[in-house]
Amino acid sequence: MGLQVGSNPMSMDAIAALLAERFAGDLEDVRIQEPDTIVARCAREKLLDVAARLKADADAGYETLNWIAGVDRRTSFESIYHLYSWKTNTWFELRVDVPRAEPEVDTVTGVWPAADWHERESWDMVGIVYVGHPDLRRILLKDDFVGHPLRKDYVDLAENHPHV
Amino acid sequence: MDILVAILRAVLFVVIAYAVVFIAALANILYERRFMAFIGDRLGPNRTGPQGLLQSIADAFKMMGKEDFRPMLSDPVLFTLAPITVMIGAVAIQLVLPYTGGAMATDLNIGIIFLVAITSFTTLSILMGGWASHNKYSLVGALRAAAQMISYEIPMLLGLLIVAMVVGSLNISAVIAWQTHYRWLIFYLPFTFLSFYIASLAELNRGPFDLPESESELVAGYATEYSGMRFGMFYLNEYAGLTIMSMVTVTLFFGGWMGPWATALHVWGVDWIGILWFLAKTYVLVSVLIWVRFSIPRLQVDQLMAFAWKILIPLGLVNILATAAIILWVPSWKWGLAVFGWVSFFAFVGLFDPILKRRLRKQRERQPVVSA
Amino acid sequence: MYDQFESPEPDEAVKLALRRIEESTARGEGSDVDGLAFNEVVVNMGPQHPSTHGVLRLVVTLDGELVKDVIPVIGYLHRCKEKLAEKRTYFQYIPIVDRTEYLASINCEWAYVMTVEKLAGMQVTRRAEFIRVITGELMRIASHLVAVGTFTADLSPLGTAMVFYMFRDREVILDLMEELTGARMMFNYYRFGGVRYDLPDGWTSKCRDFLKMFPAKIKEYEALVDTNAVFLQRTQGKGVITQQDVVDYGITGPNARASGVDLDLRRSRPYSVYPELDFEVVTAQHGDIFDRYRCRMDEMRESLRIIEQCLDMLPKGPVQLGSLRAPYVITPPPGSAYVGQENPRGEYGTYIESDGSRYPYRLKFRDPCFCNLQLFPKILSGVKIADAVAISGSIDLVLGGIDR
Numbered sequence: 001m002g003l004q005v006g007s008n009p010m011s012m013d014a015i016a017a018l019l020a021e022r023f024a025g026d027l028e029d030v031r032i033q034e035p036d037t038i039v040a041r042c043a044r045e046k047l048l049d050v051a052a053r054l055k056a057d058a059d060a061g062y063e064t065l066n067w068i069a070g071v072d073r074r075t076s077f078e079s080i081y082h083l084y085s086w087k088t089n090t091w092f093e094l095r096v097d098v099p100r101a102e103p104e105v106d107t108v109t110g111v112w113p114a115a116d117w118h119e120r121e122s123w124d125m126v127g128i129v130y131v132g133h134p135d136l137r138r139i140l141l142k143d144d145f146v147g148h149p150l151r152k153d154y155v156d157l158a159e160n161h162p163h164v
Numbered sequence: 165m166d167i168l169v170a171i172l173r174a175v176l177f178v179v180i181a182y183a184v185v186f187i188a189a190l191a192n193i194l195y196e197r198r199f200m201a202f203i204g205d206r207l208g209p210n211r212t213g214p215q216g217l218l219q220s221i222a223d224a225f226k227m228m229g230k231e232d233f234r235p236m237l238s239d240p241v242l243f244t245l246a247p248i249t250v251m252i253g254a255v256a257i258q259l260v261l262p263y264t265g266g267a268m269a270t271d272l273n274i275g276i277i278f279l280v281a282i283t284s285f286t287t288l289s290i291l292m293g294g295w296a297s298h299n300k301y302s303l304v305g306a307l308r309a310a311a312q313m314i315s316y317e318i319p320m321l322l323g324l325l326i327v328a329m330v331v332g333s334l335n336i337s338a339v340i341a342w343q344t345h346y347r348w349l350i351f352y353l354p355f356t357f358l359s360f361y362i363a364s365l366a367e368l369n370r371g372p373f374d375l376p377e378s379e380s381e382l383v384a385g386y387a388t389e390y391s392g393m394r395f396g397m398f399y400l401n402e403y404a405g406l407t408i409m410s411m412v413t414v415t416l417f418f419g420g421w422m423g424p425w426a427t428a429l430h431v432w433g434v435d436w437i438g439i440l441w442f443l444a445k446t447y448v449l450v451s452v453l454i455w456v457r458f459s460i461p462r463l464q465v466d467q468l469m470a471f472a473w474k475i476l477i478p479l480g481l482v483n484i485l486a487t488a489a490i491i492l493w494v495p496s497w498k499w500g501l502a503v504f505g506w507v508s509f510f511a512f513v514g515l516f517d518p519i520l521k522r523r524l525r526k527q528r529e530r531q532p533v534v535s536a
Numbered sequence: 537m538y539d540q541f542e543s544p545e546p547d548e549a550v551k552l553a554l555r556r557i558e559e560s561t562a563r564g565e566g567s568d569v570d571g572l573a574f575n576e577v578v579v580n581m582g583p584q585h586p587s588t589h590g591v592l593r594l595v596v597t598l599d600g601e602l603v604k605d606v607i608p609v610i611g612y613l614h615r616c617k618e619k620l621a622e623k624r625t626y627f628q629y630i631p632i633v634d635r636t637e638y639l640a641s642i643n644c645e646w647a648y649v650m651t652v653e654k655l656a657g658m659q660v661t662r663r664a665e666f667i668r669v670i671t672g673e674l675m676r677i678a679s680h681l682v683a684v685g686t687f688t689a690d691l692s693p694l695g696t697a698m699v700f701y702m703f704r705d706r707e708v709i710l711d712l713m714e715e716l717t718g719a720r721m722m723f724n725y726y727r728f729g730g731v732r733y734d735l736p737d738g739w740t741s742k743c744r745d746f747l748k749m750f751p752a753k754i755k756e757y758e759a760l761v762d763t764n765a766v767f768l769q770r771t772q773g774k775g776v777i778t779q780q781d782v783v784d785y786g787i788t789g790p791n792a793r794a795s796g797v798d799l800d801l802r803r804s805r806p807y808s809v810y811p812e813l814d815f816e817v818v819t820a821q822h823g824d825i826f827d828r829y830r831c832r833m834d835e836m837r838e839s840l841r842i843i844e845q846c847l848d849m850l851p852k853g854p855v856q857l858g859s860l861r862a863p864y865v866i867t868p869p870p871g872s873a874y875v876g877q878e879n880p881r882g883e884y885g886t887y888i889e890s891d892g893s894r895y896p897y898r899l900k901f902r903d904p905c906f907c908n909l910q911l912f913p914k915i916l917s918g919v920k921i922a923d924a925v926a927i928s929g930s931i932d933l934v935l936g937g938i939d940r
Contacts, residue, residue, distance in 0.1 A: 003779045003797045005804050036805065037874070063783050066876075069887060069900040082874060082887070082902070086783070089804055093874070113784045117910050125618065135552065140611040140939060143548045149619050150898075200693075204700040300577070304601075372692070372766065375922075461692030461766045464922055520765045524772065531773050534795040534823035 006089035008059060012036065015060055015088060022057070026050050037091040044096050044105045051081070051094075051111045060088045065112035068119055070126030072151045076100050077128050081108065098128055107133040125150040177269035181258040185251060188407035189400035190220035192450065196403070199454050227399075230392030238389060239296040246293035247390065247397035253285035254401060254408045260336055261411055264421040264438030265430075268337065275336035276324050279412060280317065283367060286401065287313045290376075293398070294386035306386035308465060309369060309376035315472040316366035316373075322480035323360035326353060326487050327416050330501065340420045348419040352501045354509040356483060357417045359476055361449075364409045366472070369402065370453060372460040373468055377402075410449035411442070418445050475516075483508070549595045549609045553578045556605060557597060575599045583612045589686055589928075590935030594912070596924075603924050606916045608909055613939035621899035626652050626728070627864050629896070633886070634722040636901060637937040640679035640880045642671050642713075642723050644937075647877040649726045650807060651886045654875055656728065656868035663853040664730035665809045666846045670743070671713065671725065673839040673846075677750075678709045679880040680832045687829065687929040688761060691770060698760060705753050708746050715739060728866060729857030740847055747840055747847075754836055761829075771825040775915055775927035778823065786907040789882030790831040791931055795823030801878040812849070815842050825930040832932075835880075867894055874902070881905055881932055903937040 010018070012032045019038065020030050027040040027050065042050050054062045062083035069080045077098040084091055098105050107130040109115045119130040120139040127148035130136060138145060146157055194209065194216060201208030209216035234243050260275040262268040272278050287310050294306020327349060328334050331342045343349055350357050366373040377385040387398045414420060421438030423445075429436045463471065486504060494500035546554065557576050561567075567575040581594040591612035597605040617636065621629055633648040634641040646668060653660060660668075685702035688695030710720045715736055717725040725732050761767050782792045782799075792799050800817040802810045818834040820827035868890040876885030882904025891897040908931050916924045 003782065005798055033873075064786050066786055066883070066885075067887070067900065067902040069898070071889065071898045080887075084786075091874075114786045114907060114910060117906065137548050138611075140614040142611070149616060154619075200697070204697040205704055206700055374693075458693050458697050461688075461694050461764060461770060463766055464770060464920075467766070467769060517765060521763075521768075524765060524768050528772055528822075531822055531824075533821045534776060534778055 003086060005086060008087040010060065010088050010090075012038070012090065015090060018059060023050065023053070033093070036089070037093055039093040039095070041095045041097070044098060047096050048106045048108065048111070051108045054083065054092070054094070055111050060085045060090070062092050063112075065108070065114045065118070066091070068108075068115060068122055070122035070128045070150065072126055074152055077103050077126060079105055079122060079128055083112075103127055104129045104131050106131055109133060124148070127151060174269070177259060178255070180263075181255045181269070184258060185254050185404040185408070186400065189404040190224060192403040192406050193223065194220045195447075195450070196406075196454050199451065200458055203455070203458050224396070227396040228393050232392050232394070235298060235389050237298040239298070242292045242296035243389075244394075246289050246296055247394040249292070250286060250289035250397055250401045251404065252289070253282050254404045256282045256285070257408050257412060261415055262337060262340060262420055263442055265427060265435040266433045267439075271335065271337050274334045276328050276334045276339075280321050280324060283320070284314070284317065286367075286405070290386050293390065297386070297389040299389055302386050302388050305376050305388075309386055312369070312373060312376065312465075312468055312472075313367055315469055316363045316476075319359050319363035319472065319476040319480045320367065322477070322484055323356045323363070324416070326356045326484060329484075329487055329491060336415060339416060340422065343419040344422050346498065348417065350417045352498060352505055353417070353487075354505045355479075355512060356487075356505070357413070358509060358512065359480055359483070360417075361413060363472075363476060364413065365453065365456065366468070368405045368409055368453075370406065371457040372463045374457075375462060375465055375468060406450050406453055407446060410446045410453065413449055414442065414445045418449075479512070549593075549607045550578060550580070553595050553597050553605065553607055576604055589933055590938075592909075592933065592935055592938075594928075596921075598921065601920050603916050603919055603921060606913050606924075608912050610909070610935070610938050613935045615940065617940045618899055618901065621896045623895060625865055625894045626868070626896065627866070629899075630726065631722060631724045634724060635936060636903065636940055637879060637881065637884060637905070637934050638721060639682050639934050640675045641721060642675045642725060643877060643879045644884060645723065645726045646672055646808075647875055647879070647884050648886045648888075649728060650877065651873050651875040651888050652728055652866070652868065654873040655871060655888055655890050656866055658729050658857065660808075661730045661854050661857060662809075662851050663734075664855045666850050667731050667735065667855060668726065669808055669810070669813070670843050670846045670850075671716070671723075671731075673842045674709050674712065674743075676839050676880045677836050678706045680836050681706045683880070683932040684757070684829060684832055687926075687932070688767075690925050690929040691767065694760070694764075698757065701753075702757065705750065708749075712739070712743060712746065715742075727856060730855045732856075734855045740850070743843065743847060747844055750840060751837065754833060758833060768826065770923075770926060771829065771930075772822075773824055774919065774923050775825045775828075775930060776823045777911065777915065781911060781914065785911050787882070787911060788907070789879065789904050790818075790828055790835060791882065791908055793818060794820045794827035794831045796821050801876055801883055805876065807875070807877065809846075813842055813845050815845075825926055828930045828932075865894055867892060876902060879904055881934065881937070882908065884937070901937070901940055903940065905933045905935075905938045909933060909938055 012035075016030055016032055016038055019027060019040070026046050027042055030038060030040040033039050062085045064084040064086065066082040066084050068082070071078045071080060077100060079096045079098055081094040081096070082091060083094065096105055105128060107115065107119055109119065116134070117139060119133055120136060122128050123130060123136055124138045124140055125148060137143065141149070145160055147154055147160070197219070198208040198216065209219040212218045212222050234240065257279060259269040260272050260278050290306050290309050290313075294302045294309075297303070327339060330349065330352065331339050333339075339349070365371040369376055377387070387395055390398065421435070421442040423438070423441035426438040426441050427435050487501060490500040490504055491497045557574055557578070561574045569575070576597050576599050579596050579598055581596055583591040583593045593609040593612065595607040595609060596603055615635075617632055620632055624632065630645060630648065633644050637644050681702040685695070685699035689699045713723065714720050716733060716739060717723045777787060777791060777795045779795055779797055781787060782795055782797050788799060796819055798817055798819055801807075803817055815838045818831050818838060820831050870890055870892045872887065872889040874885055874887040876883045883902065884904055885902040887898075887900040887902065888896050889898040911931070912928065916927060919927065
């Protein structure tokens with residue numbers, strides 16, 4: 001019949017319980033953010049597996065990736081994936097901690113094609129490397145820009161302004 | 165002595181022809197901009213000179229003042245020759261058109277054939293320009309323009325043949341004399357006029373047929389590598405063509421320079437009021453050409469060619485056969501032609517759109533509905 | 537002497553395009569013409585181009601007239617708004633949010649203001665909610681007028697006339713907004729908990745005059761375009777966005793609704809007073825250019841209905857929390873929030889993280905055009921260049937939101 005919004009409506013508690021049960025051990029700290037978002041953490045080694053299972057879940061398949069944000073938490077980075085489930089009409093915020101010394105995490109472009117540009121932007125702004133990305137290059141800044149602006153310790157370098 | 169007069173007369177007419185082309189081009193640019201603005205609920209250029217009349221001259225000066233250069237790899241001879249020869253068609257056509265009674269450069273016995281032959285010259289110049297540019301996309305644009313122009317010459321030719329059949333002669337003065345004696349040819353041949361008019365729109369690369377020079381397409385037209393006055397010549401030729409084609413149409417279908425009191429003022433062998441009638445009728449047609457340009461979206465290249473070959477040419481051929489049959493076998497063939505002409509005109513105008521829409525609707529129903 | 541033919545060093549996008557051509561040639565899909573390794577040409581539809589709406593650069597790989605591949609290059613309008621947020625108070629940032637999707641700036645403000653209100657746990661006065669809906673829907677109409685107008689202008693000189701008719705009507709809306717907020721485009725009007733100014737005297741009657749005048753205008757535009765066989769031929773069946781694309785790339789807004797997907801955030805994640813309002817979500821079945829155009833036209837009609845209902849239901853009361861002015865400096869408690877809102881182009885949202893100070897810790901925009909633009913390589917390959925121009929015009933991009 002085509003894509004429908006909310007074909008399997010469930011209460012937030014039911015979804016949270018479902019996810020806690022199916023992803024026990026992989027998803028930590030599952031909680032509900034009012035009114036319709038589930039927030040959970042995930043270890044970066046398990047990201048690809050969790051992502052694929054989240055997308056393919058029969059009751060609350062999170063098939064659409066809304067956005068990916070890279071955040072600098074001063075001691076580490078965090079890659080936030082905001083997902084949408086058509087069946088339950090709810091959102092999911094998946095947070096993955098990325099160590100600062102080795103800012104690499106697997107790409108999810110194989111799971112959600114929309115991740116392509118969002119991961120490029122996260123790389124561009126924060127400097128998180130998405131391993132396996134088909135074309136990880138600068139998207140908003142110029143190609144030879146040095147540095148990652150949205151880091152908290154970013155200093156504006158003179159070599160980025162050759163004409164000033 | 166006669167030879168001297170003949171040479172002076174020839175030079176005079178050539179000068180007049182060039183003057184008409186350039187002045188008409190400049191006037192048309194301004195007229196189009198004002199008319200286009202009127203259609204778009206705006207004002208258009210009205211600051212340079214009274215009512216913006218000097219705008220075109222300002223544009224011409226701007227164009228003349230630009231740097232004149234030629235891309236390194238372009239063909240030196242053809243690159244320069246193309247903009248020079250592009251106006252030959254527009255100028256030469258005027259040599260067989262009567263501006264008014266007694267003001268006709270040369271009364272060729274095969275005037276109608278000369279008209280069609282000389283319009284092809286522009287095609288040649290455009291091809292030269294596209295080829296000489298040493299730019300793949302200019303060449304493609306020029307080839308497309310050439311394909312369009314030669315495709316649409318055929319309906320033009322068919323229309324002219326019908327005019328010749330009705331008048332009984334290929335001589336343009338004979339056409340005017342016939343129209344003076346009977347009525348304007350438009351009353352007898354409206355469908356022929358329509359197909360000739362549409363074909364002339366496409367000849368001019370104007371109106372909905374302006375794919376070769378559309379501004380918002382990526383692939384550049386044949387005139388990309390030209391700048392300054394070289395481009396100016398292509399540009400002016402397009403606008404001059406508006407007037408020239410309208411002059412041809414007026415001569416053939418609307419009685420040329422004839423009208424009430426046209427022969428009233430007969431000085432030095434020329435009817436001076438006829439010129440006013442000629443210009444008035446020409447500019448009515450020019451206005452319609454400009455109006456059409458802003459009313460219909462641009463046709464794509466396949467739609468363009470399909471329209472010429474699958475619609476205009478077959479209908480033109482049927483028209484010729486029917487006209488010939490009527491002239492031969494219908495006793496009062498002029499009235500027969502008129503009836504046939506108006507019936508076919510209204511049939512075409514009335515049925516074309518619904519048939520096309522119905523085909524599109526059927527196509528739409530067959531189009532798959534988007535599903536997951 | 538300046539050498540006219542010295543090409544600059546190709547940049548990353550062009551190098552990528554050339555690399556892809558090499559790969560496809562190596563795979564055996566090269567040219568079938570003797571003496572040519574490959575048929576394709578890489579052409580740059582540069583940042584300045586009459587039909588890429590805004591400073592969008594498309595590196596197009598052409599095979600004759602067919603587009604083989606498109607690499608969009610963005611960032612020409614990047615103003616580092618997300619970094620600016622870290623040094624501006626929440627209140628100081630409102631005008632900056634205006635300038636992302638500048639054609640519908642009030643909707644962008646709305647998303648931002650809603651997010652901050654959610655973070656800080658603030659309520660909005662009821663009268664202000666209705667005024668927000670009225671202004672949001674007015675700007676939705678204005679934005680759709682620009683979108684449809686420039687789209688028809690891409691197709692033909694007819695569009696150049698139509699653009700001006702639509703802009704003429706947009707002027708009426710902008711006059712209304714100017715009377716209300718003082719600005720024609722960057723309104724800086726919403727505040728946390730309400731709006732800045734109350735409706736001036738006589739504004740509602742002017743608005744109602746507009747509502748009476750406008751439906752006839754929509755009919756006029758449809759008469760010019762819908763019944764035109766050339767236009768129908770150029771737009772039907774082209775540029776189809778499938779529902780799989782909508783799911784894969786996160787397409788929202790009229791682009792998704794034209795493909796039969798019933799996604800409208802005003803219904804699926806209602807905010808403000810939309811639950812109390814009666815309106816239809818406009819969808820279409822074929823997902824092509826023509827359907828996207830029709831969705832926008834019908835959405836304008838629905839917006840008129842919404843505005844009329846709001847004008848009828850408008851309650852009396854204050855338009856701001858607090859006694860005199862809206863709070864200048866707010867310090868939301870630590871936490872994060874994301875609120876998405878139905879922008880004329882899709883789902884526009886802001887994700888804000890607060891660490892308890894006056895400045896946001898992280899602010900991220902979810903921009904609908906950014907997600908829609910990702911679809912370009914898929915949807916534009918295999919079409920002719922002229923169709924490519926029409927398709928890109930129908931997706932309605934605003935570079936301000938893409939580049940931020």
